[in-house]
Amino acid sequence: MSTSPFDSYRPPEGEGRRRRRGGERGGDRSAAGGAGSGGRRERAGDWLTGRARGRGEQPVVPEPEFASYYGQPVVKPVPWGHEIPAYLFLGGLAAGSGMLAAGAHATGLAVLRRNARLTSMTAVALSGAALVADLGRPERFLNMMRTVKLTSPMSVGTWIFSGFSGFASVATAAEVDRMLGGRDGGRGLPVVGSLLRWVEPVGSLGAFFFGPPLAAYTAVLLSDTATPVWFESRRGLPFVFVSSAAMASGGMQLVLTPAAETVPAQRLAVLGAVGDYVAMERVERHLHGLGIDDVLHEGAAGQKLRAAKALTVGGGVLSLLARRSRLAAVACGLALAAGSALTRFAVVEAGQESARDPRHTVATQQARLEERRARGVVDDSITTAG
Amino acid sequence: MANADCIIIQGSNMAECHPVGFQWVAEAKARGARIIHVDPRFTRTSAIADTHVPIRAGTDVVLLGALIHHVLSTQTYFHDYVRAYTNATTLISEDYQDTEDLDGIFSGYDEETGGYDRASWAYDLDEHGAPRRDESMTHPRSVLQILARHYARYTPEMVEQTCGIPVAQFHEIARALVESSGRERTTCFAYAVGWTQHSLGAQFIRTAAILQLLMGNVGRPGSGIMALRGHASIQGSTDIPTLFNLLPGYLPMPMAGQHRTLAEYLAGIASPQQKGYWADADAYTVSLLKSWWGEAATAENDFAYDYLPRLTGAHGTYQTVMSMLEDEVDGYFVLGQNPAVGSAHGRMQRLAMAHLKWMVVRDFQLIETATFWRDAPEIATGELVTEDIGTEVFFLPAATHVEKRGTFTQTQRLLQWRHQAVAPPGQAQSELDFFHDLGVRIRQRLAGSTDPRDRPLLDLTWDYPLDEHGEVDAEAVLREINGEHLTGEQAGQPLDGFAQMRADGSTTGGCWIYSGVFAGGVNRAANRAPHGGDEVASQWGWAWPMNRRMLYNRASADPEGRPWSERKRYLWWDEETGRWTGPDVPDFPVDRAPGARPEGEGGPAALAGVDPFVMQPDGKGWLFAPKGMVDGPLPTHYEAQESPVVNPLYPQQRNPGRRTFPRKDNLFAPSGEDPGSGVYPFVFTTYRLTEHHTAGGMSRWLPYLSELQPAMFCEVSPELAQQRGLSNGGWATLVSPRAAIEARVLVTERMTPLRVGGRTVHQIGLPYHWGVGGDAVVEGDAANDLLGVVLDPNVQIQESKVGSCDIRAGRRPRGEELLRLVAEYQSLAGATVETDNERLDPGVGSPTEEEDV
Amino acid sequence: MGYLSRQLSGRTDVAEDAGWTDPPPRKGFFTDTSICIGCKACEVACKEWNAIPLDGLGMTGNSYDNTGDLGASTWRHVAFVEQGAERVAQARESGQRLVDLGMPGVGAPEPAPVGTTAHGVPLPSFRWLMSSDVCKHCTHAGCLDVCPTGALFRSEFGTVVVQADVCNGCGYCVGACPFGVIERRSQDEVTSTRRDGHVPNVGVAQKCTLCYDRLGEDQTPACAQTCPTTSIRFGDHADMVAEAQERVSALHAQGITEARLYGANENDGVGGTGSVFLLLDEPEVYGLPPDPVVPTAHLPEMFRMAGTAALGLLGVAAASFLGGRR
């Protein structure tokens, strides 16, 4: 057992698995409701399944020691589907690939440059599509471009994303031009071909410098919410996400690019994997201290995170063989990319689950309130005596 | 109510059913008043009250009787008030025998009819015909002493044993009542159908009236008994009644054989010698007849008195429904009612409708009553087959209250004018237009008829002006109700009030108590001064009679005419002007001095200066009711028709005067310790929710209300839930001797199991808003299907607040299976037509071992 | 405090911060749950006025609450809480503790003898709390801060309003509200109440507008207008806070120590709320967060950490290309 100040909010061992009977006389009905089956929000039909709040048969969730309103969520999960974790993954992949491409451009690794550029461009296009698809009103996606709002990570991110896409497009166009033989006296791209030759370095450089913010801002996007797990991970999540981006993009080039040109990709992948693992562990440890890491270990999110870790470690180990065996390289790359994707899915889903669990919101808030009161700070609580 | 120091809400769920009126309770509470809610269930009213007292349904007479006993035995009643203003000092006839003497019945009972000959309850009159009195109130036949003896056994322990209210809690209520009554303080009671819908309903209210008179809590600010009325303007529809036994202004309907002439009829209402305003009933009646039949009503023909129909017996809704089953009724107008869902014994209602030739339903929605032939539950059980139903149903759309103009009369007798906001859509029509049109068409059909029985219709005054929308002008109707002078200088002008009504045919008036609403040609119901203009809001609407905001307000001053206290000052005698003054219109002859003792006259002129109860023949508040009540001069506790408890007070189990209908389709559960009583072991009570309205026509069709309470449910205590394996949110089936219905379960500590006579009584709560049909947004089984028909004898109201049932987990069977389940229970209980239906219990009434009479 | 930092947290004047010159006084609610009768008239009035679709016909089994919580199609929501004696005593204790903590406010009242009501009678062994919840119109509104389109804006009355025609349904505001108020309307969770079956504003974020359209006409919001008990009071925010403080001291003086205010403190995590509540138990009992913080208050920290991480990535990427190609 850890000895965090939040231990009191965790159920006692063993005995805590006893569930309170509904409608117990003298008991507190709202707390009884609070002992709900995972605090899932089911407005109608909940009683039908026999899983009525606080009275269900599945003794899975231990009884928490806090009051709630029939186990209803206090905050709402963001209404995001799978498109958003996909967007996070693809954005990271695009960012890292863009940086790899730029590095390859600078260091003359032509195949790596080409492959990374195409990867980056594809990823950025797909991620944009994923983002738009998840909007409630996709036809209005351009409304984001109407303003620049520094308090909105999504607004900031949109501009970062746009910037990155712009540079990546230039670089990719230049690459296409090259592929069509524009540099070699071939036909190249019409009209813009010669211009592209001039601005190609700008595209590369732009993508290189816009990559890191693109990879990192998504962590802020998540943390800047009332979702307990994301909000509480605000100091660690950016490191997870940039590492994840590095590992995915490095891994992807291990798959696509012949060994001759994959040294930087291999390095990026390995460093990313290590960073990802370490940063995620740190985040988990922090959340554990708050008593809200359960969502990272249980349910679908837990499965994904476990798989992600296995893939990350496995991929990391395989990467040592990557330059010796093509097969190993492909396996390693795929493992790392999949690990990255699964991490994103796990983090997003765990967050949504955390929002649905009133204990996450209430217990963390109560703890920090008590902690402040213990320090003698009593003037900043939303509840006042007068 | 805002002026009360204590408010006892008993027999009503005021916050849920009267949320707007409840603001005055909230106001009183904010001013420091104590709020007590006595109800079988903990409701949203209880949530705001200081104290909630769970009570076994149907036992309020014991609690109130024990309070009477308490204030009499501790001498904490308002002595001066009682002696001066009530009939406590009056002596009762020597022939009178109490329930204490006769094992639970009064003298004069006739077992054949189930009624009483009330002669022995009369006042003991002296040689001049005046009641004998004993100012010391110690004479054994004085009302006060009779009262004391009658309630002597209504002790706190008896309350605990009968109502399930612990002795300590009884004392808490008693203390609150006593501390908040007297010269300086007042207590107010509020009730609604939690008191009325019993086979003893009217007596519940009488008990409270006795208590309030004893405490001096009538006619004073923050006092009284607030009868919280139901439907919008249900007060209006008793004033100008939709009831079979009343004419407008509480004039009785004539009885066949008894009231052959106008004189006979009037003699039955009041004697010209008696005190107070009923002595002028001739003027009210003749003005009414003149309003209806105008020129055709002349002194020679008794003002067309013979045009009035005569009653041959009770023609209440339940009797009518049973007549339908006998094919004695051809047609049925259903207006503003949904009997298939809202009336007791829903199955009987629906089966009866299938016997009609035709039925007109005027409503906003295709309510279950209009669609019974298609989707009644009896179709599912095979009892009814759509193709075999011969009833021709006409559905006519009705205009809503915002689509027509007219008045609403509410709880406080306040008439408020309602303007038309929008025109009715499509073919929708107001009741006024519909009936006017119907009258015109019928008269067209009958035109030229020489059949004397068509005269009443052809001679009716039926000429109303149309307003700018081509609809009958509702103000013209209000004007007709107000009445006018027919002769003299003022001919054609509205009356200023009922005092101007004459019995010689020189005035009209459609409802004497409403006279004055159009005084001076002004529609006073439309008065709308901000905040009412003054302390009593006299400029907001118009209160009958004569815009009086509080009845019997003379009682707010002491016999000498001085306020009982400064704090409760309301009306007082002003020596200088020689008039009663105060913020309100005096409910008393305005210049009658407190010391006046008129002799030898009748009517208002006969009222002495200390006779505040101006409608009573003796000017006093009646603790003992020598007449007026058909089932006893003093309220007495009887168990409900169906009850798991043996009457702890008398060998007589049930109200011997109740109206029963022993029929195979109206079986009851064995009561008390009768064999089979364990088959339906639980008490259920029915009621309303804020979110819905009565039978649902105005709420279950509205999405926003439906989502607030989407499903029929029952409320049970955790103990009962455990006992019967019910789970919160799950289904339960409730079975009574009439039907079985299903409902979702709410397990809640708001339901309290009661300890009654050494055992636990469980009560189940059932809202009655749902019904089975196909057209509403939400539907569900109807609570009314569980109920049988048994009525209070005074007002013919059904006992829908107490019944016996069983409850089990799970949904009910479908189809024929359902009938089988009900039948199984019936045979298990051995319920027969006789069960619970005997009038007198064995031994009662037979003059065996009478001691000292 | 500079203009910029005021934008994220702490005391501030909301309308002026949002660029309104000479705005009218900030408007707000004071919801006194101690006199609420749970009639839900406010819920219905809101739905009527705003023509909100039907939010489902399920029965929850949670006391008399069948609408569950605030959301895209329930902008006022009445909570029902049934409590036994034990919990009532706890509520009194926690209320007393707030007083003992020396919170800002009226100072310690003379407590009634524990276990009795204002009339000196024993505490009820059971109570039924009702409370009408609504958008808090936060001083620092998470929803507003994070909205990338500007669909959410601060009105001249200091309230927070969605422009349905600008919102693109990104759903970000939903996660950013510390009170779980705003929600994106989804077609399959609602049913039209209109004859043509149309459901308005599908896919966009919806919540209480504090009846922006009515305020513009100098009218009271529909919910406050309809409340029969004056449990919902509407007016200038400052007056509302003052009334709330008066009411809580009155209740304390009557010995009702469980009474407390929610949202009346400018120093709290959201800079105080436009909708102030008087509660009779801990906020979480009503489904309210006990210590909400507007997430953007931590935005500078978040961007700092992200910046560090981004630099790290830059470094790692650069390093991957240095140190030889083989």
Ligand SMILES: Nc1nc2c(c(=O)[nH]1)N[C@H]1C(S)=C(S)[C@@H](COP(=O)(O)OP(=O)(O)OC[C@H]3O[C@@H](n4cnc5c(=O)[nH]c(N)nc54)[C@H](O)[C@@H]3O)O[C@H]1N2
């Ligand atoms: N929201 C809403 N308001 C309404 C209506 C509606 O349908 N919905 N209907 C209107 C109409 S028509 C009417 S008549 C009124 C009725 O108004 P109320 O009489 O206030 O309404 P009910 O819910 O029928 O019954 C009141 C209470 O009586 C209790 N009760 C039952 N039996 C007993 C008993 O023996 N003794 C005591 N002391 N209490 C008992 C029940 O538990 C219930 O809480 O409401 C009017 N107002």
Ligand SMILES: Nc1nc2c(c(=O)[nH]1)N[C@H]1C(S)=C(S)[C@@H](COP(=O)(O)OP(=O)(O)OC[C@H]3O[C@@H](n4cnc5c(=O)[nH]c(N)nc54)[C@H](O)[C@@H]3O)O[C@H]1N2
């Ligand atoms: N078990 C049980 N049964 C009860 C009661 C109980 O407490 N328990 N309470 C009893 C009481 S007090 C009452 S009042 C009854 C109520 O029972 P009902 O009167 O049968 O039921 P409502 O639903 O009120 O029916 C009124 C109908 O009138 C329609 N309506 C409204 N306005 C107008 C109008 O202007 N014109 C026309 N033509 N129609 C209009 C409405 O749409 C509605 O369908 O139920 C009684 N039944």
Ligand code: SF4
């Ligand atoms: S529904 Fe109408 S009559 Fe009933 S309380 Fe509300 S406003 Fe009054």
Ligand code: SF4
């Ligand atoms: S409560 Fe939520 S939705 Fe309302 S203003 Fe605050 S953050 Fe926005």
Ligand code: SF4
């Ligand atoms: S869903 Fe609409 S209101 Fe909410 S943040 Fe996105 S654009 Fe703004």
Ligand code: SF4
């Ligand atoms: S202020 Fe208007 S929009 Fe907000 S809850 Fe009240 S009625 Fe609804």
Ligand code: SF4
């Ligand atoms: S309208 Fe008022 S009393 Fe009714 S539920 Fe809403 S806040 Fe409570």
Ligand SMILES: [Mo]
């Ligand atoms: Mo009624």
